[in-house]
Amino acid sequence: MKVLxxxxxxxxxxxxxxxxxxxxxxxxxxxxxxLNFDDQMEFYAAAEMPHARGVPQFTVEQAAMLxxxxxxxxxxxxxxxxxxxxxxxxxxxxxxxxxxxRGTKVVLVHTESPYEDDKQVARAQYADLNVVNDPTNIDRxxxxxxxxxxxxxxxxxxxxxxxxxxxxxxxFVGTGYQSRIAFLEQVCWDGIDVALAGQWRQLEKDSGxxxxxxxxxxxxxxxxxxxxxxxSAKVAANLYRKEGTESDGWAVGPREIELAxxxxxxxxEPRGEGDELFPMLPTFDSPGDFEEKLRWWLxxxxxxxxxxxxxxxxxxxxxxxNIAARMLHHLCA
Numbered sequence: 001m002k003v004l005x006x007x008x009x010x011x012x013x014x015x016x017x018x019x020x021x022x023x024x025x026x027x028x029x030x031x032x033x034x035l036n037f038d039d040q041m042e043f044y045a046a047a048e049m050p051h052a053r054g055v056p057q058f059t060v061e062q063a064a065m066l067x068x069x070x071x072x073x074x075x076x077x078x079x080x081x082x083x084x085x086x087x088x089x090x091x092x093x094x095x096x097x098x099x100x101x102r103g104t105k106v107v108l109v110h111t112e113s114p115y116e117d118d119k120q121v122a123r124a125q126y127a128d129l130n131v132v133n134d135p136t137n138i139d140r141x142x143x144x145x146x147x148x149x150x151x152x153x154x155x156x157x158x159x160x161x162x163x164x165x166x167x168x169x170x171x172f173v174g175t176g177y178q179s180r181i182a183f184l185e186q187v188c189w190d191g192i193d194v195a196l197a198g199q200w201r202q203l204e205k206d207s208g209x210x211x212x213x214x215x216x217x218x219x220x221x222x223x224x225x226x227x228x229x230x231x232s233a234k235v236a237a238n239l240y241r242k243e244g245t246e247s248d249g250w251a252v253g254p255r256e257i258e259l260a261x262x263x264x265x266x267x268x269e270p271r272g273e274g275d276e277l278f279p280m281l282p283t284f285d286s287p288g289d290f291e292e293k294l295r296w297w298l299x300x301x302x303x304x305x306x307x308x309x310x311x312x313x314x315x316x317x318x319x320x321x322n323i324a325a326r327m328l329h330h331l332c333a
Contacts, residue, residue, distance in 0.1 A: 024320030
């Protein structure tokens with residue numbers, strides 16, 4: 001089977017999901033082409049007006065439309081059986097119709113459920129198969145939509161030898177949404193070595209969290225760096241974003257699966273899937289509760305290591321190869 005996998009627009013963590021799907025489909029025996037839609041879109045977005053340095057020549061929408069022509073060209077040259085679109089926020093609806101009119105099936109992998117389901121449902125009608133990463137609103141999607149869980153890449157997400165340079169008592173890798181910032185600023189961190197990594201540009205200059213940044217605030221953190229931080233920390237945590245939805249969601253987040261695969265102990269907010277998958281890991285419901293449990297688990301090494309090992313065993317089947325195989329099964333059924 002020939003599969004064209006279209007990268008999302010410029011979005012760091014979603015690109016990691018894309019890479020996972022490419023690997024998973026390759027491991028399933030598919031003939032895969034990885035289309036760099038993101039690079040093409042950024043090329044047009046960076047274009048400047050002639051004789052007017054610093055003035056963009058194209059809007060984001062225009063850049064996306066021009067970059068979509070690269071998808072059309074790839075379909076013509078490669079003639080895929082299936083086009084798998086990761087996220088798809090920047091692709092025009094007409095492109096989906098064009099691809100399907102030539103007999104090629106379109107799979108749309110929605111990466112932002114339940115937070116962006118209003119926008120995702122609007123695009124879902126253009127796909128032959130829709131895949132959501134949280135089933136909370138799956139009834140709003142077209143019939144036949146499937147839920148496939150977050151996964152890890154065994155070639156990246158595995159326990160590394162702890163690094164003294166990356167060592168910490170507590171680590172959090174992710175985007176510094178305001179809800180997360182507000183939560184973490186309420187915790188008393190006295191006596192705790194903290195490392196924050198990811199995208200934290202929203203931090204105010206006077207925020208007490210700035211001193212915990214593990215890298216320059218203008219930089220980010222790729223998967224390899226994240227795994228080194230995970231492997232070198234005693235405790236991590238997952239905080240779900242509160243922005244963009246009135247629903248709390250049911251599925252665990254991608255970081256939780258990656259943390260577990262790295263055998264990193266973490267505190268978690270309660271969720272349906274997390275409660276089923278990680279009963280060995282403690283939950284918290286407030287900054288005070290979080291701090292109390294963090295300090296307890298930091299002081300109990302054996303219990304912490306046992307729980308982390310059990311969590312690692314719980315996610316062993318959650319690889320991209322397995323979900324790619326499930327997607328292909330549904331598509332061909």
